[in-house]
Amino acid sequence: MSDVVIAGGGSVGLAAAVFLAHHGVHAHVVERRAGLSEHPRALGLSPRTLEFFREAGLGAELDAVAVRSTEMWKADARTVAEIDRANAPRRTPFTQPEISPEKPAGHYPQDRLDAALLPAARERGATVEFGVAVTAVSQDTDGVSVELSDGRVLRTRYLIGADGVKTAVRPALGIGTTGPGEVGEPVLNILFEADLTGVYGALPTMVEIGHPDVRGMLLSVGERRWVLHTGAGDPGGTHPDGARRGGAGAGHRREVVARDAADGRGVPGRAGVPGR
Numbered sequence: 710m711s712d713v714v715i716a717g718g719g720s721v722g723l724a725a726a727v728f729l730a731h732h733g734v735h736a737h738v739v740e741r742r743a744g745l746s747e748h749p750r751a752l753g754l755s756p757r758t759l760e761f762f763r764e765a766g767l768g769a770e771l772d773a774v775a776v777r778s779t780e781m782w783k784a785d786a787r788t789v790a791e792i793d794r795a796n797a798p799r800r801t802p803f804t805q806p807e808i809s810p811e812k813p814a815g816h817y818p819q820d821r822l823d824a825a826l827l828p829a830a831r832e833r834g835a836t837v838e839f840g841v842a843v844t845a846v847s848q849d850t851d852g853v854s855v856e857l858s859d860g861r862v863l864r865t866r867y868l869i870g871a872d873g874v875k876t877a878v879r880p881a882l883g884i885g886t887t888g889p890g891e892v893g894e895p896v897l898n899i900l901f902e903a904d905l906t907g908v909y910g911a912l913p914t915m916v917e918i919g920h921p922d923v924r925g926m927l928l929s930v931g932e933r934r935w936v937l938h939t940g941a942g943d944p945g946g947t948h949p950d951g952a953r954r955g956g957a958g959a960g961h962r963r964e965v966v967a968r969d970a971a972d973g974r975g976v977p978g979r980a981g982v983p984g985r
Contacts, residue, residue, distance in 0.1 A: 741842035749818030
């Protein structure tokens with residue numbers, strides 16, 4: 710019988726495996742996807758979260774994946790080439806109340822964070838499997854039975870549900886949700902590579918793009934990696950060239966890495982991966 714089975718191998722599941730291993734508890738992680746997500750998703754880590762990772766011995770690893778190539782402010786512009794830097798905040802040293810020894814070294818896209826957490830979990834003794842989903846759960850006085858998509862049944866003392874909004878764990882436990890349901894319109898997330906800072910110099914982390922061909926939010930997720938969040942129904946946004954026309958400006962060379970469609974709940978689903 711395992712100590713803990715974790716349904717879901719994203720940031721939450723992998724971090725849970727690391728923290729459990731730090732306290733001598735073996736975790737078995739099962740993730741339905743074939744590998745780590747290539748989309749950055751969330752970007753921020755609080756000082757308190759960084760404290761936890763430092764305690765687990767991951768301070769250097771987290772520092773290595775922080776994105777420092779853009780400046781922490783938001784701009785509104787028709788294209789990146791037309792950003793008015795006169796509206797940029799005055800350059801002052803970053804300060805915060807001295808309540809923590811940890812300060813973010815930049816921002817932490819989830820794909821880079823997960824790439825650090827996966828080897829850390831395995832090095833600390835956790836088992837991590839991809840391409841295996843939790844399909845059913847039942848519990849008794851001795852533990853939990855976890856049925857997997859490959860036919861296996863794992864017995865464990867505890868089960869952690871970290872398998873996202875489309876979880877199999879929460880319904881099996883009779884845990885419902887409340888609220889208005891889907892919020893907002895469908896969104897397309899276009900992940901692409903382009904040397905924007907090499908062409909235009911220092912850029913803000915966030916740019917609200919207002920080009921008539923495509924409108925949306927451009928986010929820095931790496932030294933040459935960007936995500937454009939745009940309406941899924943926007944003809945400019947659904948085509949890779951929308952990232953060039955609306956985000957980078959005409960004539961700029963770019964490489965689309967992947968596209969995800971997200972519904973009103975913010976749940977991404979594969980929309981296609983154009984060829985490199």
